[in-house]
Amino acid sequence: MQGVDKRFGGAIALKGADLSIRAxxxxxxxxxxxxxxxxxxxxxxxxxxxxxxxxxxxQNDFITGSPQASINQGIAVIYQEPSLFLDLSLxxxxxxxxxxxxxxxxxxxxxxxxxxxxxxxxxxxxxxKRPARGLSIADQQVVEIAKALSMNANIILMDExxxxxxxxxxxxxMTVMRSLRSANKAVIFVxxxxxxxxxxxxxxxxxxxxxxVSESKTSTTDLQRVIREMVGRELTELYPKNEHPIGDVVLExxxxxxPAYFRNISFKVRAGEIVALAGLVGSGRSEVARAIFGVDxxxxxxxxxKNINLKKGSPVDAMAKRxxxxxxDRRQQGxxxxxxxxxxxxxxxxxQLKGKVFLxxxxxRALTDIWRDKLSIKFVNQSDxxxxxxxxxxxxxxxxxxxxxxxDFLIVDxxxxxxxxxxxxxxxxxxxxxxxxxxxxxxxSSELPEVLGMADRIIVMREGHQVAEFSRKEATQEKIxxxxxxxxxxxxxxxHI
Amino acid sequence: xxxxxxxRQISRETSLGIILIFSVGLTxxxxxxxxxxxxxRDLLTSTATVALLAIGIAPIIIxxxxxxxxxxxxxxxxxxxxDFCAKNPGFTWVQCFIIGGIIGILVGALNGLLVAGxxxxxxxxxxxxxxxxxxxxxxxxxxxxxxxxxxxxxxLSLGQKVFFSVLPFPFLLVIIATIITAWYMKFTxxxxxxxxxxxxxxxxxxxxxxxxxxxxxxxxFSGFMAGIGGVFYLMRFAQVDxxxxxxxxxxxxxxxxxxxxxxxxxxxxxxxALIGALLVQTIQGGLAALGVDAFWKxxxxxxxxxxxxxxxxxxxxxxxxxxxxxxxxxxE
Numbered sequence: 001m002q003g004v005d006k007r008f009g010g011a012i013a014l015k016g017a018d019l020s021i022r023a024x025x026x027x028x029x030x031x032x033x034x035x036x037x038x039x040x041x042x043x044x045x046x047x048x049x050x051x052x053x054x055x056x057x058x059q060n061d062f063i064t065g066s067p068q069a070s071i072n073q074g075i076a077v078i079y080q081e082p083s084l085f086l087d088l089s090l091x092x093x094x095x096x097x098x099x100x101x102x103x104x105x106x107x108x109x110x111x112x113x114x115x116x117x118x119x120x121x122x123x124x125x126x127x128x129k130r131p132a133r134g135l136s137i138a139d140q141q142v143v144e145i146a147k148a149l150s151m152n153a154n155i156i157l158m159d160e161x162x163x164x165x166x167x168x169x170x171x172x173x174m175t176v177m178r179s180l181r182s183a184n185k186a187v188i189f190v191x192x193x194x195x196x197x198x199x200x201x202x203x204x205x206x207x208x209x210x211x212x213v214s215e216s217k218t219s220t221t222d223l224q225r226v227i228r229e230m231v232g233r234e235l236t237e238l239y240p241k242n243e244h245p246i247g248d249v250v251l252e253x254x255x256x257x258x259p260a261y262f263r264n265i266s267f268k269v270r271a272g273e274i275v276a277l278a279g280l281v282g283s284g285r286s287e288v289a290r291a292i293f294g295v296d297x298x299x300x301x302x303x304x305x306k307n308i309n310l311k312k313g314s315p316v317d318a319m320a321k322r323x324x325x326x327x328x329d330r331r332q333q334g335x336x337x338x339x340x341x342x343x344x345x346x347x348x349x350x351x352q353l354k355g356k357v358f359l360x361x362x363x364x365r366a367l368t369d370i371w372r373d374k375l376s377i378k379f380v381n382q383s384d385x386x387x388x389x390x391x392x393x394x395x396x397x398x399x400x401x402x403x404x405x406x407x408d409f410l411i412v413d414x415x416x417x418x419x420x421x422x423x424x425x426x427x428x429x430x431x432x433x434x435x436x437x438x439x440x441x442x443x444x445s446s447e448l449p450e451v452l453g454m455a456d457r458i459i460v461m462r463e464g465h466q467v468a469e470f471s472r473k474e475a476t477q478e479k480i481x482x483x484x485x486x487x488x489x490x491x492x493x494x495x496h497i
Numbered sequence: 498x499x500x501x502x503x504x505r506q507i508s509r510e511t512s513l514g515i516i517l518i519f520s521v522g523l524t525x526x527x528x529x530x531x532x533x534x535x536x537x538r539d540l541l542t543s544t545a546t547v548a549l550l551a552i553g554i555a556p557i558i559i560x561x562x563x564x565x566x567x568x569x570x571x572x573x574x575x576x577x578x579x580d581f582c583a584k585n586p587g588f589t590w591v592q593c594f595i596i597g598g599i600i601g602i603l604v605g606a607l608n609g610l611l612v613a614g615x616x617x618x619x620x621x622x623x624x625x626x627x628x629x630x631x632x633x634x635x636x637x638x639x640x641x642x643x644x645x646x647x648x649x650x651x652x653l654s655l656g657q658k659v660f661f662s663v664l665p666f667p668f669l670l671v672i673i674a675t676i677i678t679a680w681y682m683k684f685t686x687x688x689x690x691x692x693x694x695x696x697x698x699x700x701x702x703x704x705x706x707x708x709x710x711x712x713x714x715x716x717x718f719s720g721f722m723a724g725i726g727g728v729f730y731l732m733r734f735a736q737v738d739x740x741x742x743x744x745x746x747x748x749x750x751x752x753x754x755x756x757x758x759x760x761x762x763x764x765x766x767x768x769x770a771l772i773g774a775l776l777v778q779t780i781q782g783g784l785a786a787l788g789v790d791a792f793w794k795x796x797x798x799x800x801x802x803x804x805x806x807x808x809x810x811x812x813x814x815x816x817x818x819x820x821x822x823x824x825x826x827x828x829e
Binding site for chain 2: 086
């Protein structure tokens with residue numbers, strides 16, 4: 001790709017971006033949110049058409065215009081949110097659009113055998129006959145990769161494939177990526193986890209503001225340089241945690257149990273304190289948070305806010321008692337993607353916007369401005385649908401929405417998943433500031449450096465049980481990993497910067 | 498033969514079949530005539546048109562769309578066929594089917610262009626064409642009705658034809674249409690694309706499925722079935738006026754939903770839609786046998802529909818839990 005331009009309306013997404021990829025290499029595409037990485041991938045995927053510039057595949061010009069055209073040219077894309085058909089079987093998902101035929105009918109037996117063989121090759125036990133509904137994101141990705149393999153794709157694009165994976169799943173994915181490389185395929189991947197990038201990639205291309213900043217062999221560059229190139233400045237302080245006075249108990253959870261997900265969970269969170277729930281993905285952390293907030297049911301146990309019992313299964317009651325939950329999946333659970341930034345931010349703060357009879361839209365505008373400035377959210381118009389914002393700005397919007405309700409107790413579930421280093425540090429600063437204002441904070445995170453850097457206390461969960469608790473002073477990566485895995489290796493060390 | 502949706506789909510049609518047999522038996526207990534050849538024939542005759550239309554719109558509902566214009570299309574098709582036959586005494590049943598099919602395809606193509614081509618919401622588009630087509634019937638019919646003497650005798654005798662002493666000709670066609678459509682939906686690429694499009698429309702675009710073509714053709718198919726439904730209408734009633742089949746589109750949608758074709762798209766089968774149509778009709782027959790006032794009919798239909806959607810959601814929730822725990826077991 002050479003000198004590729006792409007504009008969306010007035011916004012310029014790409015401005016003379018270059019990218020060159022060779023067969024048999026793993027190529028990392030880095031940059032902050034909004035740098036244009038996803039746009040590059042989408043042009044190759046055939047979702048967008050470039051306005052200017054040249055793209056060549058081997059000797060031929062790349063034919064843009066439709067996803068089908070890209071597939072025909074041997075390009076397979078694995079999106080950040082897997083795009084599976086949940087009602088269809090796994091075998092069918094692998095072969096969608098290219099079902100094997102026997103005569104005029106689809107040969108389901110063959111499709112299922114092939115799918116089973118591919119899953120096996122990828123080292124995952126999956127029943128090809130089951131529907132995709134109910135699979136974890138990691139499993140869904142495996143299905144997507146099996147699909148790419150079955151297409152015989154030469155170029156495989158992965159948009160933040162590891163963002164939602166646990167450590168062992170990341171390991172598994174890396175093994176798969178290496179075997180793709182030895183099969184002489186080109187793998188392009190976007191990631192914000194720089195340790196992974198350095199562990200697996202052969203080449204690194206860094207983008208900033210829609211243009212390519214550098215392309216280099218991984219062996220000839222280093223972490224500090226890449227970060228500098230991404231951010232355009234030196235990052236001094238990644239975990240801006242300050243000491244805050246710890247006040248009274250705000251949240252008290254006692255013997256909370258939902259046999260399917262977690263058992264006998266008890267802990268307290270005090271005003272000004274950040275407590276982290278650590279553990280592997282699937283250990284029940286998010287489920288505990290959802291049960292506290294009332295989105296999910298629990299069977300036994302109590303949740304108290306400032307010594308008052310919270311109604312079971314009632315988010316309305318939770319919100320009335322000033323609890324806020326910033327969910328793990330911002331697109332599905334946190335935002336109304338088609339609604340404007342202003343509507344999203346003011347969504348939970350109607351009381352503040354009441355006029356005499358109707359909502360006061362002036363107040364809504366004012367509120368949006370306040371939070372835009374506080375969190376430096378970047379958007380053109382207040383009414384722009386959040387769908388158009390970059391991932392980092394979306395995450396800030398969800399945060400703004402809940403911070404605007406001025407909660408006493410704030411739950412943040414994976415607050416920095418899939419956002420870039422610079423924004424990450426901003427989000428951390430915001431969380432710290434909230435604690436400084438005397439809010440009690442429960443943070444769920446899969447990234448150990450984040451847990452260690454931000455939390456006053458760390459509670460570790462394993463398979464639905466609360467297995468350990470460390471103070472900020474006692475906690476080390478090793479201790480947490482050990483508690484979370486009973487000695488099993490392979491916890492992701494997350495993003496070290 | 499490979500079963501695609503092991504846990505949910507098969508049990509779905511089977512359990513519906515069991516409910517159907519149960520309600521047929523129950524109705525038979527109240528009114529023994531119901532189980533005789535005559536009774537069965539009546540049931541199948543009265544179900545044929547709705548069943549045919551249900552087969553027609555099942556793929557559309559599976560694609561997360563809806564077609565409300567079908568009942569109006571039946572009316573238009575029936576009236577125009579009768580008009581042609583009245584003016585051309587030489588016409589036989591063959592011309593009736595051809596005219597009906599063409600009218601249906603035209604209406605379906607209009608719907609398809611608007612929904613697939615302009616990407617307008619099908620609910621609104623077909624609500625519009627529902628009124629447009631019905632309006633067209635009012636205008637062209639100009640209050641003229643047609644009766645048996647204007648219809649081709651070959652058509653009427655075909656409508657009376659019974660196979661194996663219980664199977665009326667129209668219902669034989671329904672069964673053939675079910676088999677072909679069910680096979681098509683399960684074993685061909687376009688058929689599977691319908692499920693994919695209904696399951697995740699965005700992903701369907703991303704993997705390069707021919708969304709326009711599939712959607713367009715599904716509406717043409719539904720229109721075609723409605724056009725043939727016009728022929729069925731004439732075979733059954735041997736007369737037609739401008740209000741023919743008025744308001745029956747919702748009965749067809751109800752049959753599909755009761756038959757397990759999820760209104761949210763992505764799942765359900767043509768066989769289920771057929772069983773749904775039969776079930777609604779059987780229960781109606783049972784209520785009539787019980788001497789329940791005909792005025793209660795629509796209220797009870799509505800109640801059934803809500804029960805069905807409730808059962809559907811419960812089953813979906815249960816199978817989702819089952820799928821989750823299956824994966825957990827597989828991991829361990």
